[in-house]
Amino acid sequence: MDRRLNVGIAGYGFHGQSLHQAALSSKRINVVAVLELDTSKHKAISGASVVPYEKQEDFFRHSGLEAVIIASPVATHRELVTTAAKAGIPIELEKPMAVTYTESLQAAEVADKYAVPMMVGMTTHYRPEMQEADRIIASGELGDIRTIHEEIVIGLEPEALMGYVAEENQGGVLLENGIHLIDHLLWYGGPIKKLLSATISSRFLGGFHEDVAMLHALHEGGVESTSHLQWMPYRESNGFKMKLYGTKGCMEIRGLDGLRINRGGSVQDISCYQDTGNYIEHFAARHLPGVTNQLNDFAGFVLDKKAPLVPLQHVLEAHKWLDRAYMRARRV
Ligand SMILES: NC(=O)c1ccc[n+]([C@@H]2O[C@H](COP(=O)([O-])OP(=O)(O)OC[C@H]3O[C@@H](n4cnc5c(N)ncnc54)[C@H](O)[C@@H]3O)[C@@H](O)[C@H]2O)c1
Structure with missing residues (x-):
């Protein structure tokens, strides 16, 4: 039987x-x-066998620690990646890798220098509806994808999601969710050739960082994509949606829900989750299966030397375009 990987969560x-x-x-x-570092959170740790640490050096010396998952704020990723790499500990780094493309490349270089396996936790790749979308696209049912429209619109209520707007987070919606958005555009639309336009604005949350970003891109294979990122101070009603229009049919991915597919005029809804009725439970019930799949992929990467589902190079390419969006965006 496959054995378990012993990990620490930072x-x-x-x-x-x-x-x-x-x-x-x-x-x-x-x-x-x-x-x-915030010891008041230690009491939230469930499981008597999980040891909480406040100091980095003690954590990395934990007996039997085989790998680390870095889920701290983005500004701390560089230091944790460097410490783990120097200690020879494999890394699952949560997105975004770093605030800039240059720093993301540096993180990849450090892991490479110490020959430490590192993958990035691009959770959405592992969600059932995204995997079903992959299967449908690969089957050729939609023909060639020609246009894409994507929305990642997040309501920062209920309370549990308020961490998204921490002021010290450095970036707003473009950094935190834009990395997912660009990842999806590259994944389904192919390499980006040109960013035709990008705008960044603060419209909802008092303005210490961007809460709206709009992008319009042309991809190398001719696909054209438009996208919309947004955070606002109430519960969302649309969440994540991605519409893919092909030469034979089109499909809407309804994030954390299912798919609506139109095959040459005949529309079908595919549900990928069971509805629990309660919003918080509903979020957990939909979010966690993808995270579990991602963790299993990490274990396979470290223990079985299997290539991870999302290559590091792909994530770096997404960071490159994220940087370009920041550099070229008009602030409106
Ligand atoms: N893949 C996903 O689905 C997903 C979802 C949400 C967040 N994230 C990513 O996870 C990371 C954390 O986001 P979050 O929403 O949990 O933020 P958060 O603010 O809720 O939690 C971060 C925690 O890290 C702690 N911390 C700060 N500095 C630290 C350090 N040097 N070492 C150890 N702990 C430290 C903080 O005290 C805090 O408890 C970010 O990179 C974010 O983008 C990924």
Whole structure:
């Protein structure tokens, strides 16, 4: 039987806790330690066998620690990647890798220099509806994808999601969710040739960083994409949506839900999750299966030397275009 990888989670906030919860459904991951500077969060750690640490040096010396998942704020990623790499500990780095493309390249170089396996936690690739979308596209049912429209619109209520707007986070919606958005555009639209336009604005949340960004891109194979990122101070009603229009049919990915596919005029809804009725439970029930799949992929990457689903090079390419969006965007 495949054995479990003993991991430590660095950063036990919103996502660190989701990772821990998702790990409980994994047969390949065992959480043995947590690094969290805010000791008030140590009591949220479930499981008597999980050791909480406040100091980085003690965490990395935890007996039996085989790998680290870095789920701390983006500005701390560089230091944690460097420490883990120097200690020879494989890394699962949560997105975004870093604030800039240059720093993301540096993180990849450090892992490479110390020959430490590193993958980036691009959770959405692992979600059931995205995997179903992949299968449908690969089957050729939609023909050639010609245009894409994507929205990642997040309502920062309920309370649990407020961490997204922490002032010290450096970037706003373009950094935090834009990395997913560009990843999806590259994934389904192919390499980007040119960013035709980009705008950034602050319209909802008091303005310490961007809460709206709009992009319009031309891809090398001729696909044209438009996209919309947004955070606002109430519960969203649309969330993540991606519409892919092909020569034979079109498909709407309804993030954390399912798919609506139109095959030459005949529309079908495909549901990928069971509805629990309660918003918080509903979010967890939909978010966590993808996180568990991602953790299993990480265990396979480290223990079985399998290539991860999302190559590091792909994530670096997304960071390159994220940087360009920041550089070229008109502030409106
Ligand atoms: N893949 C996903 O689905 C997903 C979802 C949400 C967040 N994220 C990513 O996870 C990371 C954390 O986001 P979050 O929403 O959990 O933020 P958060 O603010 O809720 O949690 C971060 C935690 O890290 C702790 N911390 C700060 N500095 C630290 C350090 N040097 N070492 C250890 N812990 C430290 C903080 O005290 C806090 O508890 C970000 O990179 C974010 O983009 C990924």
